[in-house]
Amino acid sequence: xxxxxDHVPLASLFLVFFRVGLFSFGGGLSGWIYREVVTLRGWxxxxxxxxxxxxxxxxxxxxxxxxxxYIGQRLRGPVGAVCALTGLVIGPFFAVIALATAYAQIAxxxxxxDAMSGAAAAAIGLLLIVALKGAYxxxxxxxxxxxxxxxxxxxxxxxxxLVPVVLGLAPVSIAFAWWKASSDA
Amino acid sequence: MRENVLxxxxxxxxxxxxxxxxxxxxxxxxIQHQSVEVHRxxxxxxxxxxxxIARAAPGPGSMLVTLLGWKVAGWTGAIVATLALxxxxxxxxxxxxxxxxxxxxxHWHTALEAGLAPIGAGLILAGVFAVFRIAGAxxxxxxxxxxxxxxxxxxxxxxxxILLAAGAVAFAILHDGL
Numbered sequence: 001x002x003x004x005x006d007h008v009p010l011a012s013l014f015l016v017f018f019r020v021g022l023f024s025f026g027g028g029l030s031g032w033i034y035r036e037v038v039t040l041r042g043w044x045x046x047x048x049x050x051x052x053x054x055x056x057x058x059x060x061x062x063x064x065x066x067x068x069x070y071i072g073q074r075l076r077g078p079v080g081a082v083c084a085l086t087g088l089v090i091g092p093f094f095a096v097i098a099l100a101t102a103y104a105q106i107a108x109x110x111x112x113x114d115a116m117s118g119a120a121a122a123a124i125g126l127l128l129i130v131a132l133k134g135a136y137x138x139x140x141x142x143x144x145x146x147x148x149x150x151x152x153x154x155x156x157x158x159x160x161x162l163v164p165v166v167l168g169l170a171p172v173s174i175a176f177a178w179w180k181a182s183s184d185a
Numbered sequence: 186m187r188e189n190v191l192x193x194x195x196x197x198x199x200x201x202x203x204x205x206x207x208x209x210x211x212x213x214x215x216i217q218h219q220s221v222e223v224h225r226x227x228x229x230x231x232x233x234x235x236x237x238i239a240r241a242a243p244g245p246g247s248m249l250v251t252l253l254g255w256k257v258a259g260w261t262g263a264i265v266a267t268l269a270l271x272x273x274x275x276x277x278x279x280x281x282x283x284x285x286x287x288x289x290x291x292h293w294h295t296a297l298e299a300g301l302a303p304i305g306a307g308l309i310l311a312g313v314f315a316v317f318r319i320a321g322a323x324x325x326x327x328x329x330x331x332x333x334x335x336x337x338x339x340x341x342x343x344x345x346x347i348l349l350a351a352g353a354v355a356f357a358i359l360h361d362g363l
Contacts, residue, residue, distance in 0.1 A: 021244050023346060029245070030309060032345060039341050051298040052282070054305035059281060060205045061274025062245040069275050070282045081279050085271070092244020093251055093267060099242045100252050103234065111357045116241045118356025119349040121326040125333025126345055127313050132334065134306025144303040151307025156314040166304055174300030181296055 008043055008075045014087040016041075017068055022091030024123060029064040031127035033071070043075055050134060058166055064088065143180075147173045190258050191265050193224060198250055198269035205247070205274060216250065226257045247271075329355055 020032045030053060037043045044052075052074070056066035065085060072084030099106070106112050138144040147169055154165045197219050205212040213236070220226045227235065235256070239249035247270060254266025288294045313330075333348045 023349070024243050030312070035337075035341070035345070047298050047302045050302035050305035052305075054301040054308065055281065055285065056278070057305070057308050059274065059278050060203050061271070061278055062205070062247045064245050065271055065275060066278040069278045070285075073279060073282045074286050078279070081275075081282075085275055089244065089248075089267070089271060092242060092248050093263070096239055096242040096244065096248045096251055097255055097263060100235065100238050100255065103238055113241070114356040115353035117326070118329060118352035118354070120241075120352075121329040121356070122333040122348045122352030123345070124313055124326070125330040125335075125348065125352075126337060127309060128330055128334040129337045131306065131310035131313055132338070134303075134309060138303045138306060144299075148303040148307040148310070151304050152310040154311075155308060156311030162308070166308075169304055170300060173304060174297055177299035178293070178296035181292065181299070 008041075008080075010076060010079060010083050013072060013076060013080055014083040017072075017084045017087030018091055021088040022095065030067060031123070031130040033064070033067060034130045035126065037071055044071070046134070046137060048074070054166065054170075058163060143176045144173070147176075191262065194254055194257065194262060194266045195269045197224065198266055199273050201250075202270050202273040203277070212247075213249070216253070220253050226253060231256070325356065325359060 016036045017033075020029060020036060024032050034049055038046065038049050052070040053063075053067060056063050056070055059066050065088060068084040068088045069081045072081035074080075076083070135145070135148055138148045151165065151169060154160045154169075155162050197216075201212045201216060217232055221229050221232050235252045236249055239246055239252060242248060248267075250266045250270045251263050254262035254264070256262070258265070285294075329352045333345075333352065336348060337343060337345070
């Protein structure tokens, strides 16, 4: 499917996650990672990415750090996982401390806070387009689309706890995929 | 004394790392309790400030612990707290994804992957709403996000930094008026 993935250079892997980590404000990180890894570079396909994303969210730990470990491991094994994770965290590590140091000054300049909120809102747009793309991809098949919408309504609108929702829906969704694959074969 | 502080950072954050199911937000309340009431590393007011800073800064919101470590024991504290929070969960995740990728190609693995994919996509969509709810976003936020998404749908390879900069400018100019 993705013949180039054995040749993904470690430096590229590190740099991609470094850039995502440093420039992603306000929670749009998964959207940005999707764009870099799937849309721009074709290192993975959609199912690879979205199933890894679901895994990352069920496991303990920050979702994006788990996703970086998943992608790094998938592309380049243990060294790849270390590269992706380090790349993701090292920029924000210094940025967050720098911001804390300058916080007293920034608090007196409200336009800076407005600007940061604006960047964060645009970052959500990045996440939104990935979500819509996933929804569109699933909409051609009825059951996956229903599963997607149920997940969204339960976790997003009703604010039910994520883990029980995923653990409840996963068996249904997986059983359907199993049945579908068997009947197609 | 200083060593004791580093050890307590580890003792507090390693367990949180392993129970933070669903990511940072699930452990923020517990971290607040430990660092304000139990260990008195920061005051309640300082904690709120650090929380806001971690949200405003790039990277995962759980970088909050980096700031707590930094506040308590400088650069060493920042490094120790960050590693304590990220390494245990990452090791676990590594083990799981290694097994996951090892069985790639098997019939049941294909079914698992195809079954989990729509759930992952649904969680992203839910994440968009959750982020806006936490941020208490108004119409302007939705408009900026919607326009950014539309532009990216039209030009998928556009550098998102351009959009982030445009969003920042739009907010800085318009926010007072809305």
